[in-house]
Amino acid sequence: MSDCKNVLIFGATGLVGRHIIQQILKGKNAFDRIAIFTSSDTVNSKSEEIAILKDQGVEVLVGNITDENDVKKAYQGVDTVISAVGRNMIEHQVELIRLADQTPNIHRFFPSEYGTDIEHGPESSGEKPHQRKLKVRASIRSCKNLDYTFLVTGPYADGDPVLYLSPNHGATVTGSFDVRTKTAVLLGSGDLKIAFTTMADVGKLLLAALTYPDVSRNKALKVKSFTTTDADLLEEFEKQTGGEKWKVSYTSIEELKRLEKEAWEMANPLATVITLRRIWATGGTLYDKWDNEAIGSPAVQSLAEAVAAAIDVQLHGERELKRKLV
Numbered sequence: 001m002s003d004c005k006n007v008l009i010f011g012a013t014g015l016v017g018r019h020i021i022q023q024i025l026k027g028k029n030a031f032d033r034i035a036i037f038t039s040s041d042t043v044n045s046k047s048e049e050i051a052i053l054k055d056q057g058v059e060v061l062v063g064n065i066t067d068e069n070d071v072k073k074a075y076q077g078v079d080t081v082i083s084a085v086g087r088n089m090i091e092h093q094v095e096l097i098r099l100a101d102q103t104p105n106i107h108r109f110f111p112s113e114y115g116t117d118i119e120h121g122p123e124s125s126g127e128k129p130h131q132r133k134l135k136v137r138a139s140i141r142s143c144k145n146l147d148y149t150f151l152v153t154g155p156y157a158d159g160d161p162v163l164y165l166s167p168n169h170g171a172t173v174t175g176s177f178d179v180r181t182k183t184a185v186l187l188g189s190g191d192l193k194i195a196f197t198t199m200a201d202v203g204k205l206l207l208a209a210l211t212y213p214d215v216s217r218n219k220a221l222k223v224k225s226f227t228t229t230d231a232d233l234l235e236e237f238e239k240q241t242g243g244e245k246w247k248v249s250y251t252s253i254e255e256l257k258r259l260e261k262e263a264w265e266m267a268n269p270l271a272t273v274i275t276l277r278r279i280w281a282t283g284g285t286l287y288d289k290w291d292n293e294a295i296g297s298p299a300v301q302s303l304a305e306a307v308a309a310a311i312d313v314q315l316h317g318e319r320e321l322k323r324k325l326v
């Protein structure tokens with residue numbers, strides 16, 4: 001068995017990367033080394049966040065992710081690479097994977113997945129938002145020396161902008177929970193089941209995958225916080241915001257598909273999100289089996305906890321970030 005004890009993280013100050021590094025730090029006794037690779041731009045623009053990470057024992061390696069020498073240098077002494085790069089850098093992971101495969105000390109790579117299973121069914125291979133992640137999966141499977149784990153989480157049950165428990169400003173018709181105005185837009189009739197993971201749990205479940213390297217080796221590891229429906233989410237939002245009924249409207253799946261088609265035709269940047277919402281609402285997150293138990297059943301958040309956190313984020317937003325990081 002090869003342990004995952006010397007980890008290097010790409011994208012550690014990004015939306016989900018922040019949660020991943022925080023959870024890894026909570027389990028830091030299990031690691032010999034925790035390093036992040038980031039850019040000088042990030043070091044300057046997020047100096048306070050970087051300083052907090054350093055205080056917590058994180059090694060901060062600064063370089064250009066597209067510079068082969070910078071990456072090779074950062075790979076020294078690392079056995080596991082965790083990528084949480086954003087969608088704009090997904091395809092560049094093919095290069096990061098090639099270099100990792102050539103680095104004898106690296107044996108495991110977690111590419112930036114953290115979404116629905118992109119190989120869920122026959123139709124998955126044709127979904128536009130999956131194409132670059134599918135290329136990354138193919139590149140890692142062709143490696144000679146590298147094992148992988150694809151952490152499959154479904155949509156995030158969080159209230160940060162654009163996420164499922166947010167007002168989804170600018171695209172409310174594709175689903176919305178707005179705490180300030182007490183309005184919601186539900187998909188279908190509100191009774192469609194979706195399996196969610198909160199971002200904190202993405203970090204926690206990734207930590208568990210690292211501590212069960214045999215179980216998580218060379219597989220799409222399917223994890224979740226909970227399965228629920230829009231109607232149950234709404235009921236919880238109403239309960240936690242004073243009990244008053246919210247103003248609710250519905251978007252049928254047919255309408256969602258029409259909006260999706262229109263968005264792709266118009267090259268609307270929201271097209272990816274609309275397609276993902278259609279996939280989530282039509283069974284794309286419902287698997288035969290989840291792997292939480294196989295990686296030690298880490299305690300995950302409940303629907304009530306996720307809604308409470310989403311209300312907090314919607315009302316207080318970024319101001320909460322510092323408190324969470326400290």
Ligand SMILES: NC(=O)c1ccc[n+]([C@@H]2O[C@H](COP(=O)([O-])OP(=O)(O)OC[C@H]3O[C@@H](n4cnc5c(N)ncnc54)[C@H](OP(=O)(O)O)[C@@H]3O)[C@@H](O)[C@H]2O)c1
Nearest residue numbers: 011012013014015016038042085086112114115154155156
């Ligand atoms: N399931 C869901 O609901 C959901 C929602 C959103 C995203 N996701 C998935 O989660 C993964 C991460 O997405 P995210 O939204 O967390 O990413 P993000 O915040 O957009 O970006 C993450 C990090 O990528 C790095 N990065 C981006 N552009 C770069 C560049 N040009 N050069 C160098 N580094 C660059 C940065 O790293 P530094 O921190 O080092 O600067 C950045 O913080 C993706 O695979 C995405 O598809 C899933």
